[in-house]
Amino acid sequence: MAARPVDEVRNLKLFEYRAKQLMGKYGIPVPRGAVARTPGEILSVDYPVAVKAQVLVGGRGKAGGIKFADNLEDAKSRAGEILAMNIKGERVKSVLLEERLEVARELYLSYVIDRSSRSVLLMASGDGGVEIENVPQERIAMVPVPPFGYSPFISKILKTAFGLNDDQSKQVDALARNLYGMFISEDCELAEINPLVLTAGGQIIAADSKVTINDDALFRHPEFSEDMDDLTPLEQRAKQEDIAFVQLDGNIGVIANGAGLTMATLDILTINGGRAGVFLDLGGTDDPKKVTRALALMKDAGPGVIFLNIFGGITKCDTVAMGVREAVQTIGIDIPIVARIRGVNDDIAREILKEIGIESSTDLIEAARKAVKAAVK
Amino acid sequence: MAIMVGRETKVIVQGITGHQGQFHTKSMKEFGTKVVGGVTPGKGGSAVEGVPVFETVHEAVEQTGANSSCIFVPARFAKDAVFEAVNAGLGLVVVITEHIPFLDAMEFVNYAKLRETTVIGPNCPGVTSPEFGKIGIMPSKMFAKGDVGVISRSGTLTYEIVNALTEAGIGQTTCVGIGGDPIIGSNFVEVLSRFEKDRKTKRLVMVGEIGGTAEEEAAEYIREHVSKPVFAYIAGRSAPQGKRMGHAGAIISRGRGTAESKIKALEAAGVVVAQLPTDIPGLMLGK
Numbered sequence: 001m002a003a004r005p006v007d008e009v010r011n012l013k014l015f016e017y018r019a020k021q022l023m024g025k026y027g028i029p030v031p032r033g034a035v036a037r038t039p040g041e042i043l044s045v046d047y048p049v050a051v052k053a054q055v056l057v058g059g060r061g062k063a064g065g066i067k068f069a070d071n072l073e074d075a076k077s078r079a080g081e082i083l084a085m086n087i088k089g090e091r092v093k094s095v096l097l098e099e100r101l102e103v104a105r106e107l108y109l110s111y112v113i114d115r116s117s118r119s120v121l122l123m124a125s126g127d128g129g130v131e132i133e134n135v136p137q138e139r140i141a142m143v144p145v146p147p148f149g150y151s152p153f154i155s156k157i158l159k160t161a162f163g164l165n166d167d168q169s170k171q172v173d174a175l176a177r178n179l180y181g182m183f184i185s186e187d188c189e190l191a192e193i194n195p196l197v198l199t200a201g202g203q204i205i206a207a208d209s210k211v212t213i214n215d216d217a218l219f220r221h222p223e224f225s226e227d228m229d230d231l232t233p234l235e236q237r238a239k240q241e242d243i244a245f246v247q248l249d250g251n252i253g254v255i256a257n258g259a260g261l262t263m264a265t266l267d268i269l270t271i272n273g274g275r276a277g278v279f280l281d282l283g284g285t286d287d288p289k290k291v292t293r294a295l296a297l298m299k300d301a302g303p304g305v306i307f308l309n310i311f312g313g314i315t316k317c318d319t320v321a322m323g324v325r326e327a328v329q330t331i332g333i334d335i336p337i338v339a340r341i342r343g344v345n346d347d348i349a350r351e352i353l354k355e356i357g358i359e360s361s362t363d364l365i366e367a368a369r370k371a372v373k374a375a376v377k
Numbered sequence: 378m379a380i381m382v383g384r385e386t387k388v389i390v391q392g393i394t395g396h397q398g399q400f401h402t403k404s405m406k407e408f409g410t411k412v413v414g415g416v417t418p419g420k421g422g423s424a425v426e427g428v429p430v431f432e433t434v435h436e437a438v439e440q441t442g443a444n445s446s447c448i449f450v451p452a453r454f455a456k457d458a459v460f461e462a463v464n465a466g467l468g469l470v471v472v473i474t475e476h477i478p479f480l481d482a483m484e485f486v487n488y489a490k491l492r493e494t495t496v497i498g499p500n501c502p503g504v505t506s507p508e509f510g511k512i513g514i515m516p517s518k519m520f521a522k523g524d525v526g527v528i529s530r531s532g533t534l535t536y537e538i539v540n541a542l543t544e545a546g547i548g549q550t551t552c553v554g555i556g557g558d559p560i561i562g563s564n565f566v567e568v569l570s571r572f573e574k575d576r577k578t579k580r581l582v583m584v585g586e587i588g589g590t591a592e593e594e595a596a597e598y599i600r601e602h603v604s605k606p607v608f609a610y611i612a613g614r615s616a617p618q619g620k621r622m623g624h625a626g627a628i629i630s631r632g633r634g635t636a637e638s639k640i641k642a643l644e645a646a647g648v649v650v651a652q653l654p655t656d657i658p659g660l661m662l663g664k
Contacts, residue, residue: 113479113480113483113559113560115559115560115589115590115591116589116590116591116594118483118486118487118560118561119483119487120483147483147484147487184480187478187479187480189479214478214479214480216452216476216477216478216479217478217479217480217481219453220478242476256533257533258531258532258533258534258557259531259557259586260529260530260531260532260533260534260535260557260584260586260612261531261532261533261534261537261612263586263587263612263613263616264531264534264537264610264612264613264653264654266613266615266616267612267613267614267615267652267653268653269615270614270615271652271653276615283475284475284532286396286397286400311516311533311534311536311537311540312516313502313514313515313516313532313533313536314397314401314473314502314514314532342536342537342540343516343519343533343536344516364537364655365653365655
């Protein structure tokens with residue numbers, strides 16, 4: 001399984017076909033298409049079609065995940081080929097069959113949450129269809145959308161950035177306005193159309209789209225619960241428990257509280273010659289049961305040693321210790337635990353851990369070295 | 378002096394009757410903070426830790442003269458709670474709640490700017506001035522009075538570093554946990570500018586993390602506007618690297634956002650960057 005960067009633990013990426021369904025709902029022109037999980041599901045489509053692998057990793061085109069077909073039989077066999085593929089570690093579970101567009105130009109349009117301007121940032125470029133990182137900065141228009149919402153001046157910027165005539169500009173204005181509406185209503189973190197195609201017939205159509213939804217807003221969008229099935233079973237469990245879970249390639253299982261401390265723990269292990277295998281960030285909790293479930297998760301992930309590094313604040317040290325005791329006594333943890341406990345109620349926590357035979361340290365570096373040593377054994 | 382939390386600070390706690398609200402109200406009071414009231418709708422007229430509970434922030438402000446708020450309200454109601462605090466004219470609002478939707482945070486951060494309210498957080502440990510009090514959830518034991526200003530994006534990592542400072546005999550004026558979310562009320566630059574103006578603060582410690590470009594922006598600001606020595610640690614040198622938020626996130630960063638880029642930018646601005654969080658006191662003492 002590929003490691004996820006810390007940030008991505010907190011968003012939900014939609015498959016292309018789901019992103020397009022969503023865009024269609026907001027009046028954004030998308031190609032006509034149908035989804036299939038097996039070649040047998042393909043009945044009739046208007047040909048020629050593009051057969052596109054539905055995966056969340058990038059670079060599927062280069063990996064052979066997009067093929068073309070001129071008739072039903074052709075479409076079934078291309079779909080069969082793609083459904084058997086594994087693209088960068090991700091198994092293809094469905095394909096999208098989509099009308100082929102007559103492309104005159106490829107453009108780029110996106111909205112994203114921007115930390116610096118603390119706003120929704122619109123980005124647009126006339127150089128679409130390629131990886132946007134490779135487009136020179138001066139060829140990308142960046143406009144923080146006013147906090148009060150989309151405003152007509154944005155369409156003037158888009159008209160210039162894309163080099164459009166009046167009719168095309170009108171279409172793009174409606175599309176950009178609707179995409180912004182979708183971004184806000186659906187709590188997106190990213191809504192990207194690349195390429196945004198200008199067809200030979202003068203139509204503007206969202207040919208490929210990426211949408212991610214802010215996890216923390218999912219309580220407002222129960223309909224996305226079915227989109228969470230791309231996770232591994234352990235990831236899924238972690239997500240349900242509200243525990244940030246990242247799998248790496250070492251053999252030390254790290255449990256810490258807070259993203260910063262978790263990352264600093266990795267840094268300290270690395271500097272001391274160790275390698276983290278799994279890391280779990282408990283976040284802020286006052287529920288010992290959550291700690292118990294985190295240990296159960298860690299047990300199933302199976303590292304060589306568990307390094308518990310807690311600096312108590314909102315997550316009190318004794319809460320963590322009670323959760324650990326519960327896990328050791330009921331689930332049985334057969335992996336050695338090295339603990340380092342500091343902060344709120346650390347004295348009580350140390351007593352609890354002592355009862356179940358876990359010696360805890362207060363010194364971070366000393367504990368990290370102990371964990372590295374235990375992992376080597 | 379100190380920044381944000383001083384002699385005049387009077388705090389109300391929104392969500393005071395909840396588990397966290399009660400525990401930390403007690404802890405804030407024990408630390409010497411003037412906690413003058415609390416707000417929980419439906420619980421007005423009761424008391425927590427001897428602190429009167431009100432129905433609305435407006436009522437609490439009217440009755441107690443509070444000028445600051447500490448918010449423990451659950452994520453889905455947090456936006457309204459911040460709106461209420463800003464609307465009632467409070468000068469400082471510290472949002473402890475985590476998992477607030479980004480768009481909600483964006484709305485209240487913008488509203489607060491309009492009304493000139495300082496927001497710290499969300500998803501932050503709060504602000505502590507050892508001489509005057511604390512707003513938030515930082516463990517009380519680890520602080521000492523002194524001349525160092527601390528700014529951090531992380532919660533627990535702040536504790537780690539402040540604890541190490543205190544153990545080395547280095548005290549603090551104020552410690553500000555600005556929060557780890559993408560959208561926050563006050564960023565490094567805004568807090569750095571306050572510390573630069575604070576006469577009591579002589580040295581600064583900055584704790585950053587990988588992701589985003591806030592540390593690089595802080596480095597540019599330090600180079601131009603900060604005369605006091607700055608020491609920093611950036612967490613995540615060995616964290617897995619990957620694209621953040623798809624392609625769009627990657628272009629905003631343009632190669633910035635990694636630990637290397639942040640460390641390079643800070644060092645170029647004259648900041649001393651520690652390899653490990655626990656190395657900071659030694660570097661400050663010139664060891």
